[in-house]
Each structure stands twice: as structure tokens, then as C-alpha cells.
Amino acid sequence: MFALTVRDRMMIAHSLPHPAFGPAQALHGATYVVELTIRRAELGEEGIVIDIGEATTLLKDALADLDYTNLDEHPELAGTLTTTEALAKLVADRVADRLPAGLYAGLDVTLREHPDAWATYTREL
């Protein structure tokens, strides 16, 4: 299995209104490093999993309406606890929706809250 990874960042504000989150129930900010890995069993005729530029654009587009926003006000996220895990799934689903069918084995999206904590969502395709 081959894999190609690209990385981007997004800055957001959000609150996590559940008692499990203590002070993070209040509005606070986060800067995530976001990694997208696309997996493919065999390389294409160009000898690549996916063009790096194309993968970078896919990731950037998936983050575009989230970056520099208050997620509490995002219509698609109403009623969602926007945890690192949930955001990783959201980004993965958005990228998966734009990949051609039948070409790729799967993808992983990792959001790093800080160097010592991250969450990953894995999706087979």
C-alpha cells in the first residue's frame, strides 16, 4: 500500500457544551495542524498516489469555510460537538466526496491540537 500525505493548518474558535469538557465548554480557540493521507494499492501510470498539488488543494478546500471562523456559528455544525475527532471526520468526508470512485483505497485525516495530542479519522474508500 502506498500513501501520500499533505499538511495544512486552520484556526478556529468553538465551545464544547458538555460537562466532560470543563473550561472548554466556554468559547476558546484552537490552531490545528491538519494532515491528509491518501492511500492507494498501486501507483498510477505517473508513478504517484495523487499529485501533491491536487491533494493540497483538496485539503485546503475542505478547510476553507472552517478556517478563521467560529464553528459555533457554522450552519453545518449546529448541534455537533466540534471535537478534534468530529472535525477529523468532517474533513475526511469532504475530501472523500471529491475523490474519483474506485481509484483509492482509503484516506486518513489527522488533526493535531498541539504536538502531544491529535485525533485521526480513517475512512476506507
Ligand SMILES: Nc1nc2c(c(=O)[nH]1)N=C([C@H](O)[C@H](O)COP(=O)(O)OP(=O)(O)OP(=O)(O)O)CN2
Ligand atoms: N478527545 C478529546 N478531548 C478533548 C478535546 C477534543 O477535541 N477531543 N478538546 C478539548 C478542548 O477543546 C481543549 O482543546 C482543551 O481543553 P482543556 O480543558 O485544556 O482539556 P485537557 O483535556 O487538555 O485538560 P484538562 O486537564 O481536562 O483540563 C479537551 N479535550
